[in-house]
Amino acid sequence: MKIRILIFLQLLYFPLFAQEGNIYQYLKQKWSKEFSSAKDITTTYHDNIKRMDKKNIPLTIQNNCFMILKSGEYITQNNGEKEDIKPLLRQIPTIELNDPTVVAFMQQNSPGQWTDYYYMIQALKKGETFDAARDGISISTQFLARPLNHNDYTKLKDIFSSNNKLLHDTYLEKMKFLFRNNGCPEEIAELRPTIESHVEDSPLKQEILKLYTQYEPLSKGQSAPLSSMKDTNGKTYSFADFRGKVIIVDVWATWCCSCIEKMPKFMQLKDEFKQYKDILFLTISIDRKSDQNKWLKAIKENNMTEMLNLISAPSANSHFETEYHINGVPRYFIIDKEGKIVTVFAPGPGKEMKALIQNTLKQ
Structure with missing residues (x-):
């Protein structure tokens, strides 16, 4: 009788788990189906x-991990909009x-994606919108x-403050992308001491610290590099020639479709500030x-002749693309009246850029 009971219990409690290595595979099989609802x-x-x-x-922990993974997938696939997501959040364990x-x-389930789901879920539980939490x-x-927000910076700070080497390596790789697309804003700069003190030394860590050194000269409040540029008539300029004016810059190229597409919005924004004498687009x-x-032709074809149009003019002592780390276009700059950088990674023409310009004019 006792033997029968033991056999029954073995059948009841995961026979595949007789060996520890089968635990993950069994759960993976149970969680592998497509989920059409939070229920x-x-x-x-x-x-x-x-x-x-x-x-x-x-x-138990692995089951919790799968719960986070599949919940994160479901929430993301539905843009956080389904009504059953709120009750789902209450069921997700810490x-x-x-x-x-x-x-x-x-290690077996894309550490970056799983961790992004984890932090998204934590933010949603606190009442953040889906767009802010993702x-x-x-x-x-x-x-x-979307611009980086407090949730993104909190996640990075938590990760680099931890002793999780897997996540350190995963998010150091992501830092390369952040520098290329955001430069070194204050929130990124504040992560440096944490990375230096908590992250194990490696070639990747040294690469990130080198990027800090490269991008810090482009931080807010730094003097804008005085790269050499020429206008359509061949006259040479640098940003020093425009001291006393707030400078709004659209960095572009004739081969960049996105640049051409956004140019009318940039010119529209210029028109919205035409009453100001101390601003230059x-x-x-x-x-x-x-x-x-091609550049001269594109200026005419895109009705840009009422703006000052410059082209990078590399010299022995000056190279615009190198000094401003232009890795892609379009890029937008805002430089204040004293020639100091407000941002050289500004949002594209729209409400956010307009607000930044207005704040700069008030200073």
């Missing part, structure tokens, strides 16, 4: 809890990112890029010298 997710989660040995802590079982799980650090084909092309005729 499906919570049902799978609680069914696993009912069947598992509560003393098996690693198993988890410790530095737990060895969690680290092992991340990851703003990585490139996404599903969503439009101008464009800087990074077209090569051999493409100068």
